[in-house]
Amino acid sequence: MDRFRMIFQYFQSSSESVMNGICGLLALASVKMYTCFDFSCPCLPQYNMTYGLGIMFVPPIILFLCGLILNRQSLLMLDEWRRPEGHRKKDLAVIRYMCSSIMQRATVAPVIWIIVTLLDGKCLICAFSGSMDPEKFVRFANVTPVQVEQLLAKVPCKDDELMRNNISHKAVSRYLRCWSQALGWSILLILIVAAFLARWLRPCFNQAALMQARHWSNYIDIEQKIFEETCCEHSRLFAHKCILHFFESMQQEIKLHRFNMPREGEGDEGEEDLLQGITDQDKVNKLLKTWYYEKPPMDVSQATQR
Amino acid sequence: MDKFRMIFQFFQSNQESFMNGICGIMALASTQMYSAFDFNCPCLPHYNMAYGLGILLVPPFILFLLGFVLNNNISMLAEEWRRPQGQRGKDSAVLRYMFCSMAQRAMIAPAVWVSVTLLDGKCITCAFCTSVPVETLGNTSHPLLSQGEIQRVLARIPCKEIYNGQELIANEVAVRYLRCISQALGWCFVLLMTTLAFLVRSLRPCFSQAAFLKSRYWSHYIDIERKLFDETCAEHARSFAKVCIQQFFEGMSTDLVAARCHLPRKAPEDAGEASKKLLGITDRGTMNMALKSWHRCKPPLHLHSPAFPSGNGWAGEGQPPVYPSVPRRETAAYYSLV
Numbered sequence: 001m002d003r004f005r006m007i008f009q010y011f012q013s014s015s016e017s018v019m020n021g022i023c024g025l026l027a028l029a030s031v032k033m034y035t036c037f038d039f040s041c042p043c044l045p046q047y048n049m050t051y052g053l054g055i056m057f058v059p060p061i062i063l064f065l066c067g068l069i070l071n072r073q074s075l076l077m078l079d080e081w082r083r084p085e086g087h088r089k090k091d092l093a094v095i096r097y098m099c100s101s102i103m104q105r106a107t108v109a110p111v112i113w114i115i116v117t118l119l120d121g122k123c124l125i126c127a128f129s130g131s132m133d134p135e136k137f138v139r140f141a142n143v144t145p146v147q148v149e150q151l152l153a154k155v156p157c158k159d160d161e162l163m164r165n166n167i168s169h170k171a172v173s174r175y176l177r178c179w180s181q182a183l184g185w186s187i188l189l190i191l192i193v194a195a196f197l198a199r200w201l202r203p204c205f206n207q208a209a210l211m212q213a214r215h216w217s218n219y220i221d222i223e224q225k226i227f228e229e230t231c232c233e234h235s236r237l238f239a240h241k242c243i244l245h246f247f248e249s250m251q252q253e254i255k256l257h258r259f260n261m262p263r264e265g266e267g268d269e270g271e272e273d274l275l276q277g278i279t280d281q282d283k284v285n286k287l288l289k290t291w292y293y294e295k296p297p298m299d300v301s302q303a304t305q306r
Numbered sequence: 307m308d309k310f311r312m313i314f315q316f317f318q319s320n321q322e323s324f325m326n327g328i329c330g331i332m333a334l335a336s337t338q339m340y341s342a343f344d345f346n347c348p349c350l351p352h353y354n355m356a357y358g359l360g361i362l363l364v365p366p367f368i369l370f371l372l373g374f375v376l377n378n379n380i381s382m383l384a385e386e387w388r389r390p391q392g393q394r395g396k397d398s399a400v401l402r403y404m405f406c407s408m409a410q411r412a413m414i415a416p417a418v419w420v421s422v423t424l425l426d427g428k429c430i431t432c433a434f435c436t437s438v439p440v441e442t443l444g445n446t447s448h449p450l451l452s453q454g455e456i457q458r459v460l461a462r463i464p465c466k467e468i469y470n471g472q473e474l475i476a477n478e479v480a481v482r483y484l485r486c487i488s489q490a491l492g493w494c495f496v497l498l499m500t501t502l503a504f505l506v507r508s509l510r511p512c513f514s515q516a517a518f519l520k521s522r523y524w525s526h527y528i529d530i531e532r533k534l535f536d537e538t539c540a541e542h543a544r545s546f547a548k549v550c551i552q553q554f555f556e557g558m559s560t561d562l563v564a565a566r567c568h569l570p571r572k573a574p575e576d577a578g579e580a581s582k583k584l585l586g587i588t589d590r591g592t593m594n595m596a597l598k599s600w601h602r603c604k605p606p607l608h609l610h611s612p613a614f615p616s617g618n619g620w621a622g623e624g625q626p627p628v629y630p631s632v633p634r635r636e637t638a639a640y641y642s643l644v
Contacts, residue, residue, distance in 0.1 A: 294392030
C-alpha cells in the first residue's frame with residue numbers, strides 16, 4: 001500500500017515535471033539540430049535573403065508545433081474547451097491558465113533556435129549581405145552595380161575564388177555579424193527580464209484565482225489518467241468473464257452432445273475445475289475453432305447474475 | 307488487489323510506450339542507416355536521376371513496411387477483420403482506429419529518412435545536376451559542343467575529382483544552388499508533416515471525441531481478450547498435461563501390478579508423501595519400462611475421469627466403475643481392469 005502511494009505521488013507530481021522535461025528536451029534538440037545542420041548560403045543575389053530568413057524562421061515554427069503536439073495538456077485543454085457542458089460547468093479561467101502554460105512551454109525551443117541563430121551570425125550575413133551599402137567598403141567602389149550586387153551576394157561564401165583575395169568581404173562579414181550578435185543578446189536580455197518580471201509580479205495580481213486555476217487544471221489531468229486506468233481494468237475483467245463464460249458454455253454444449261459420465265461437482269477438485277470438462281484433443285480443437293468462427297457476444301450479464 | 311492494479315497499470319501504459327519506443331528506435335535507426343550509407347553518385351547523364359530518386363524514395367517505403375511488420379497489433383487487426391461474424395458484430399470504426407494508429411506510427415521513420423536526405427542535399431544534387439540553369443549561373447558563351455556533351459559535363463558535378471566543366475559553370479556555384487533548393491524542400495517537407503500532425507491531433511477533440519473513446523476502448527479490449535485467451539489456454543494445457551501424465555503413471559503402475567504379480571497396493575499408510583509420489587514405481591527396471599512406454603506409446607489425448615473416489619474401487623469391494631460408452635480411438639494396454 002505504501003509503495004502504491006509513493007508511486008501515485010510520483011505519478012501525480014510527474015505530470016508537470018514530464019512537461020518540463022519534454023520542453024527541455026526540445027530545447028536541447030533545437031541546439032543539436034542547429035549544430036548538425038549544414039548551413040550553405042547559395043550566394044546568389046535573389047536567393048540569399050529567402051534562404052537566410054527561411055532558416056531563421058521556418059524551424060522555429062516547426063519546433064513550436066512540435067511543442068504543442070508533444071504536450072499532453074494541449075489535448076486536455078481542447079477536450080475541456082469543446083466538451084458539451086452536461087452536469088459540469090466550464091470554467092474559462094482554468095482553460096485560459098492551461099492555454100497560457102502550454103504556450104509558454106511551447107515557445108521555449110523556437111526562441112532558443114532564433115537566439116542561437118542570431119548569436120552565430122551566419123543567417124543574417126547570408127540574408128543581408130546583398131543589402132549592404134557599397135560606399136562604406138572601399139574595394140567595391142569601382143565596379144558596376146550589377147557586379148557589386150554579385151560580389152556582395154558572394155560575401156558569405158568565403159572560399160569562393162573571387163572572395164579569397166578580397167579583404168572587403170571580411171569587413172562586411174564582421175559588420176553584419178556584429179549586428180546579428182547585438183540583436184541576439186538584446187532579445188535574450190529582454191526575454192529574461194520579461195520572464196523575471198512576470199514571475200515576480202504575479203503574486204501581486206490575483207493569487208487566489210491563480211491557485212484555483214492551477215489546482216483544477218491539475219485535477220483534470222489526474223481525472224483523465226484515472227479514467228483511462230479504470231477503463232483498462234474494466235476491460236480486463238470483462239475479458240476474463242467473457243472467456244470463462246465461453247469455456248462454460250462449451251462445457252455445457254459438450255454435455256448435451258456427447259453422453260459423458262455425468263460429472264458430479266463434489267468429487268472434482270483441483271485440476272478438474274481448471275479443465276472445465278474439456279478433456280480430449282477433439283474437444284480442445286472444437287473449442288479453438290468455435291473461438292475463431294463464433295466469438296461470444298460481448299454480454300457478460302448472465303455470467304454476473306449466476 | 308493494489309499490487310495487481312499497479313502491475314496492470316504498468317503493463318497497460320507499457321504497451322503504448324512500448325510501441326512509441328519502437329517507433330523512436332526506428333527513427334534513430336533510419337538516421338543511423340543514412341549516415342552509415344556510402345552515397346555514390348554515378349555521375350552519368352541518365353543514371354543520376356534514377357539513383358538519386360531511388361535513394362530518396364525506396365528506403366522510406368521499406369521502412370514503412372518494416373514499421374508494420376514490427377508492430378504486434380497487425381496480426382490482431384487482420385484477425386479481427388477476417389473473422390466470421392458469429393455472435394459478435396463487427397465494428398468498422400474499431401478497425402479504422404487500429405489501422406490509423408498503426409499507420410501513423412509506421413510513417414515516422416520514412417518521414418525522418420526523407421527529411422534527413424533532403425536536408426543533407428546529396429540526393430537532390432545527384433538527381434538534378436543536369437537541370438542546373440547554366441544560363442543564369444554559368445556562361446553559355448563558352449564554345450562547347452552539343453547538348454549531349456553539356457549534359458555529360460553537368461552530370462559530373464557531384465563528383466568533384468572528375469569534373470571538367472569549370473569554365474562552363476563553377477562546381478561550387480552549382481553545388482550551392484542545388485543544395486539550397488534541397489534544403490528548402492527539406493524544411494518545407496518537415497513543416498508540412500508537422501502541420502498535418504498538429505491538425506490531426508488538435509481537430510480530433512473538436513469533432514468526434516466520443517466515437518474516438520469508444521474505438522479506443524474496444525481496440526484495447528480486443529487486445530486484452532486475445533492475451534487472456536492465450537493465457538487461459540496455456541493454463542488449460544498445463545492442467546491437461548498434468549492429469550494426462552498422472553493417469554499414465556497410474557496406468558503403468560496398474561499394468562505392472564497385473565504383469566508382475568506384485569503384492570497389490572502395498573500402500574503403507576505410514577509411508578508419507580514421498581512414497582506416494584513414487585506412484586508404485588520403485589526400481590530401475592520399472593522406471594525404464596515406464597520411460598520406454600512413454601516414448602514408444604504415448605497415451606491418447608483423452609483423459610478418462612477419475613472414477614475411483616477414495617475408499618472405493620480397487621480393492622474390489624465396490625462395483626467396478628461404469629465406463630462411458632465413448633469409442634476409444636487408440637488401444638491403451640494399460641487400462642486393464644483387474
